[in-house]
Amino acid sequence: MNQENFTQTAQRLNSLFKETATSTSIDHLLENPHIQSWIETGLEIHTNNTTCEFCGHSISTERLKALNEHFSESFKIFKTRLNSATQWIQSNTISNPPRISIADLYEEFATDIPKLEDEVEDAITSLNQCLQEWQIVLGKKIDNPFDTQLVIETPSSSIFETLNSSATAINKKITAHNDKAENFNNEIASAKTALELHFLSEEIRDSDFKKIEDSSKSLLTPIAELGKEIQTLNSEINELEKQLNNESIGAENFNDALHRFLGRDSISLRFDTTQKGYKILRIPENLPARNLSEGEKNAIGLIYFLTKLSENERDIKNSIVVFDDPVSSFDSNNLFNAHSFLRDRCQDAKQLFLLTHSFNYFKLARDWLGGKNKKTDAAHLPIIKSRFYSIDASLAAPRVASLKNAPSSLTNFNSEYHFLYSTLRQHLETQTLSMEVSFSVANMSRKLLEAFLTFKFPHGRGDFRSLMDQAITEPAKCDRIYRFINKYSHNQVIEFDDSAADNIAAESEYIVRDIFEEIKKLDATHYAGMEKALAAQTA
Incomplete structure (x- = not known):
């Protein structure tokens, strides 16, 4: 229990008792706190009513003004602070902890426990009595906020010393009891292990285990050599299959790009040599990937297309590439991934067409390709390498689409x-x-x-x-x-x-x-x- 908290609280309360609210006070109410409290409650009831609920007569404007000035806004705020102090005292009142069952403790730790518990309860009682005295004085201040002569005493330091020392002593005894109980269980476990080893050694001796073990070890060496030979042959087979099947090489390149695109390796493409086709698997389970998300489907499609661009020694510099809505269903993260991959793979394409409905992707492509127009020739004329268009489709039959220069707004x-x-x-x-x-x-x-x-x-x-x-x-x-x-x-x-x-x-x-x-x-x-x-x- 922290004595400093209660000392500081007592100081703050004494400072609060010396304060008063700014108002135009009425002497009769100051001299009669019980009447003052009664009128304060009544004033709240008559907020929107000028007829007295007690006598039935009309309350004059002058009287209401005088009462409102007495119970000013600062008066109400001051009362709120006093009520908050009351709630703090109530919330910090301590209940006695439950008594420890002496029968549950080892005998050497049970001594002095009742005496220490009595000391804890006495200290708590003294502290609660002090808080109760604070509550009484605070009640007087609430009844008459204009009284500045009220004072409370700080709890004695002996209360906290007794409470803390006795509680600490009890906790040490409980900890010592728990340590002994835990070690006792460990001793039992050690004895059980020793018995198991004893019975096991007797069984080994009686069953000629050593002879059987030596015979088994003599067979392990040729088995290990055969295992290494099998592993070597399997590696050679895998290498030959990879050399014979470009599909495996393509799958590795595809998976590497897909994992970098998605930022995870939970999906992989694997070539099935038996069925001569690809399987999409969930990793690490190696189970067929079912219920692919739209983002995963589109990622697979885009990476497949980009991977195919580099197959059969195709030169991207001599290729015309067309993308139709490459990011139609991607989230914002894959939007940038798609743009980055497409830009990296198609930077040097002979001609590149990008069709998109996404304004966000259009901005990325515009900033990338538009930057290519900043260079000038020897005559300082701009070198135009990229152009932007919009496609306008009519609704009339037959439907016709027209290609136009993109407006400046785009x-x-x-x-x-x-x-x-x-x-x-x-x-x-x-x-x-x-x-x-x-x-x-x-x-x-x-x-x-x-x-x-x-x-x-x-x-x-x-x-x-x-x-x-x-x-x-x-x-x-x-x-x-x-x-x-x-x-x-x-x-x-x-x-x-x-x-x-x-x-x-x-x-x-x-x-x-x-x-x-x-x-x-x-x-x-x-x-x-x-x-x-x-x-x-x-x-």
Whole structure:
């Protein structure tokens, strides 16, 4: 028990007793603490009521003001500190520990235990009495916070000396008892082992064990030599099989790349010489790898393709390589791994095509390949080694895709949000959207608004309609924008009636302008910043 804690607490309490709350006091309440406590409780009851619940008469404004000034905010805070001190005293009151059963101890350790336990209990009783006296004085201070003459005594050091020395003596006796009990069990175990060895030696002597052992040892030498010969032959067979099967060599190269890509060696490709095919195994169990994750499947596919690029002495410098969405399903960790592997293997390709739907991967590829355009020729003209395009597909039948130079919003900005904002802004003054444009505008509008509104209203995250209702205060406009976005970004039903064109004409009229007006209304600073950023890129 730490005496210093109680000494410091006594000092803090005495300092607290000398304090008082700042208020405009009422003498009658100061002279009558019990009435003061009663009125304090009543004042809380009458917080929003000017009629006295006791007598039924009206409480005057002057009286309420005087009482509130008496029980000021600092008065309440001071009372809270006093109540916290009460809780500390209650929580530090000590209960007597359970008595030790003397019958459970060895006799030499049982002596003096009752006497030591009595000393511990007496010390605890003295300490609790001191705490009880503190509690009484603290109660007086709570009843009359303006009394600054109250004082408490610090517990005697003899209490802690007796408590700590007696408790330590008891613990030493218990430890000595436990050590003896543990060593006793060890002695029993040693005796049992000696008996076992004795009976075993007699059995060995009676059964001619030595002769049998010598005979067995004489056979071990030729067995060991045969084992070494078998091991040597197996190694030669394995080497010959590896030389005869390029598949094994390919599997080793594949596994090395796959393990570095995934950052672990839990999956491996192994060539089955019997079935003449590959098996995907879980390591170290060497069991067929079932239920591969999408990330593992895509990793295997990508590494297989990259490994095949270097087979049959293919020269990458004379190869045209095409990747279609190499990171469509990877997590962020494998996104960088895929980019690193692809860049390492295809850096020197004669021509490289990268197709992706992932803006994050596009940024990595753009920064890598765009850096190749920084070199200049002898005339200080840029040497163009990489170009960036976008593919626009129409929804009209027959469906047609067109290849266009990538807009500056893709090549200059580092976020998908900038790209969506810039693309939608092109339709700012479009009065009516066509059928095919409506679908793309609806999808981009939903992404843009979800990103913007989730930032503005974080507590509505996950519910797009709720975000719209919070942001757009005009119900009609809110409903029109939401229905347009919801219809053309989630439409899974083909409509065969003749009203589709009319619906689009009515539903899409200046829809993009309305969206941008709401963004500007909600955050003019953000809107101005985006306009400035776009203007700088097009300058």
